[in-house]
Amino acid sequence: MKIAVITKTIITSFGLLILLAPQRTHAQLVPQPWVSVGGKDGDVTYSVGARALNWGAELGFGPDSATGFDLLKFLSLPVVSPYLGLGYYSEDKGLAVSGGVQVGAGDNLFLGVGYNSVRGINGQLGIKF
Incomplete structure (x- = not known):
């Protein structure tokens, strides 16, 4: 019982840290797109973001042909950018919780790994303009 309370407290604290962290003044104005492929329960899942x-x-x-939308909040650190998110999916999947990390892999490329409660574990590949 104590472990569950401690885990929930840590997750909530991390989420609040991400939401309340100050943004950099030179924040990226040009969107950074990515594609993602993953899997859950033997099914292949996809996303674009x-x-x-x-x-x-x-x-x-x-x-099960579930389609959904996630809103993500990133904590921008020099090389690593962890994130948390909430989403909603069709086909009675309902609310989804997600989290992960994106890492710069060069001047114009980044890689990531994440977890979504509906889509499972996924790998990400994106570009920076």
């Missing part, structure tokens, strides 16, 4: 001003949006396609 974009990020600007430390906020992101992702259109996802999950198992």
Whole structure:
């Protein structure tokens, strides 16, 4: 019981840290798009997303033809950008929670890994303009 309370407290604290963290003054104004492929319960899942001003949006396609939209909040650090998000999916999948991290892999490329409660674990590949 104590472990569950501690885990919920840590997740909530991390979420509040991301939402309340100050943004950089030179925030990225040009959207940074990415594509994602993953899987859950043996089904392949896909998504496309974009990020600007430390906020992101992702259109996802999950198992059982579920389609949904996620709103993401990023914490922009020098190389690594963790994120948390909430979404809603069709086909009675309902509310989705997501989180992950994106890492710069060069001047114009970034890689990421994430988890979405509807779409499962996914890998991301994106570009910076």
